[in-house]
Amino acid sequence: MNSFFKILKRFVPPYKKYVAGSLLSNVLSTLFSLFSFGAIIPILQILFGIETASYSYQAWSWTESLGHITSAWKNNIFWFITSTIHEQGAIATLAFLGLFLVVTTFFKTGLSFLANYCIVPIRTGVLRDLRRDIYAKVLSLPLAFFTEERKGDIISRMTGDVAEIENSVISSLDMLFKNPIIILIYVLTLFLISWQLSLFVMVLLPVSGYFIGLVGKKLKSRSLTGQQQLGQLLIRIEETLGGLRIIKAFNAEKKMKESFAETNEQLRKTFTRLDSRYLLAHPMSEFLGTVVIAVLLWFGGMLILTHHSHVTAPTFIYYLIIFYSIINPAKDLSRAVYSIQKGMASLERIDKILKAKNTLTIAEHPLPLPAFHEKIEYSNVWFKYQNEWVLRDISLTIEHGKTIAIVGQSGSGKSTMADLLPRFYDVDQGEILIDNINIKDVQLYELRALMGYVNQEPILFNDTFLNNIKFGVDNATEEQIIEAAKIANAHEFILASEQGYETRIGDRGTKLSGGQRQRISIARAVLKNPPILVLDEATSSLDTESERLVQNAIDQLMQNRTSIVIAHRLSTVKRADEICVLHEGQIVERGKHEELLALNGYYKRLYDMQSF
Template structure:
């Protein structure tokens, strides 16, 4: 229950008005329900002549429960005297119908306002998760599997909705019924109610023990579902490789192994979950029989102040507690299961975002002079990927980075937009440490074109205009023309409003890259980061993309990562990286004359 309280404390405050209304309506519903039972007791006594008729109208100085009962007795007695027992039964029936109408009416209103709370909290959890996913640094996603993150975003949030939010109504409603019914029982016979209080905690303890084991099993089930979704996502993405290597059977065996494990976990979970109702039914019936035996013995032996009809009423109130108590116990089972999913969700929500604006971060609207890497070192875990890198890039320069895979090229340029933060040293733009600049302003100065174009399942227009506010269709078309993309776009069925498919799969590699370049052109950033933008293309596509890149790089400061040295011959500065250090620096001709590592790479490619 502590975890549930923590969940409600975090997400319920915006809906506290709805909670208050829900509790009020539930209380009124329970009160009218109990009142209909309470009025039935004296009516039965008068009808069956176990209680004397009240012929004198009681004088009420102030409102009290005893006074209300006396007045009701007087009313029933007058009906019996004037019209007989059958007419009195009709009046009693109508009275009970009115009370039940008020009860169910207020109960419906309680459920009505609960809808806002239930759906609103689930919406808020999902929104917070998505916002957190967008804010977290890239390092978090290097350690997590995408399928597991999707499982938490979908399956776990759905489980919280089904288990916790569905149960909230019972958790708010049933205590009101139980409290009012217990109050009536105490009023009727405190000694018999004390005996009941001894029995109920025993039943509650047994139910609680099973509920705790349910939470643990549910956590295992949600973790395993995350593994299944991860495997599914990986296999769909790598389906071409699976088929090429005839590995369908191996892929299926891996999936089937995890699926079978999930089956066994969910079997255990459902066995225990379905145990909730029979267990509460058995325990409830046992308690009723014990109370019937004990209370009936007291009434039969005249050892209790309760009359026979009052004892029947007492049992009705007690039974009125049993059903809500059983529903309450079932709700607790569901809550325990849902809280296991909430714990998995919290693994994302509680993650610290290490890359954000520091207090007093400054605005930065333009790039005017230099980018400086000053004694920059970086490590992902323990081993340093970059070591004491010093580099100054002047405005308008094109600086290329070459070296074998794993030398630190991509890491170096990823530090500039703060996808990662440096471990040692600093990066300065116009003399300002980038950690002192607002993150939004910093990234607004840069445009990225990656080795594998990142496109969205949307139209050409929306992909090119992505991240650029108030872009007109004319602006988008001009950007596409500069990127050599206009001709193939207008040749499609709906032109710029044609959907390009998941990750742009309806396009060739060169077309994807030119759309990506058009997006960077439209953003019009002063600093460009080009990460091996032509390495995966055929010769013809490379020529078109290279022309688009040259158009993009005009009058901009460009940081270019390249494997094909022919694409960066005209760079102002070429930096050769090896094991995280810049070991050579100069123009294409200067580096060839040095006869060092760049010369070796050049000779290999020429050969």
């Protein structure tokens, strides 16, 4: 329950007025229910003619004790009823009592509706805030967080776990704001009627509560297992959708179906046990409540029949009605507790995202970085993802307007060098400077605004050509977008599509060829017009014709910009101002193309292998 109250403390404060409205309405609704039940006593006394006492009006004030006020109210109510019987007759009095019952029930049900109505904005608002915070947190976390998490499991937390919280935790808000109030007021009323009977009940309730608690004991752990298995199922689905081409090419449909079926069956068994235990809560609490009622009926009847209690038979029936009215709120409260236990597992999985620490240190007083004029400098940079060093003592200066190429075998650290510049990751030792300012001392937004990216695998969205090109540049005009597409050699094939720039390109641009996707990615970088450009294997996966078109687009994009080019194909970096050769995380050679060939070292070997 501590986690539940923490989530309330975290999300409910913006909805304080709705909480206050719900609590006040529940208190008033409960009081009106007591008044409506109270009409039973005089009705029974009139019907059975068992009231023979005479009453006179008794004065009282708010400064007196609670017992005296209660006694005075009870006396005056019976005085009014007996006076009405004498003046109007028993039948007329019954009509008045029936009208009183109708009026109090109307207010009771109306206030109960108002209390539930106040809960609706809280439920929907808290859920909206939770989704918003998770999504915002996912966007703010560094890439290092996602290298240790599987995408399918994160999707499961953002969908399945949020749905579970909605179904269990959030849906229990009305029960938790309503039922404790009802139970508290009813219990106080029971003690005012007869403290002996109420003490006897207080002995019975913990025993029944113990048995009810046994049902919900393992709900949280089993629910956690179920949500983890659901995450595995979504991982299977995500991997299947992403790898359909390979699955079909290797005739692996049967293997994938068997793997999915195994995970799916484990999930079914877990939720079967979980739901069975959850469903047991309602009948068990109802049965135990009936047992308590039966024992109470015996005990109270014995006290009345043996004249060991001041409680009369009609008052005892009123007592039983109030006590029986506690059972449903108590059942709902126990069900809410079970639901919360069931949902806490999902909340813990979501909190793993919400409470994840951002490893990127943000400067308290960031320095301004409005533009880029002089140079980029890697100064004695060391970096590792986990245990092994990926980059070792990298020192490199990139002058403004120059093109630097980084080459080397796979795994040498080329892409990692590029990823450190926009602070996708932070260096472990050393520093990276732009115009002699450490990139850790500036705002991330200003730092990344200086850069444009063209990756080996173009990242496009299931949207139109126009929206993909202007992604991140909201104020771009249509003329600027078209000009960017022309520079990227993309304008012609965009116009040839069904709806031109308004044509949707499919999930990740699946309706386009590899070269077309890459040219859209280049057009996006052209439109951003960044002073620093990073090209990460931008042509390595293309055929010769597509590579020529993309390379022409890249050549236009690189004009008058500071460029960092990562390449396997050495033919694309011949014209670079400087080529750096990485080997096992270190710069082992640097210079122009002809100079490196003359060294007859690492670069010469790479060049000869590609020439061959």
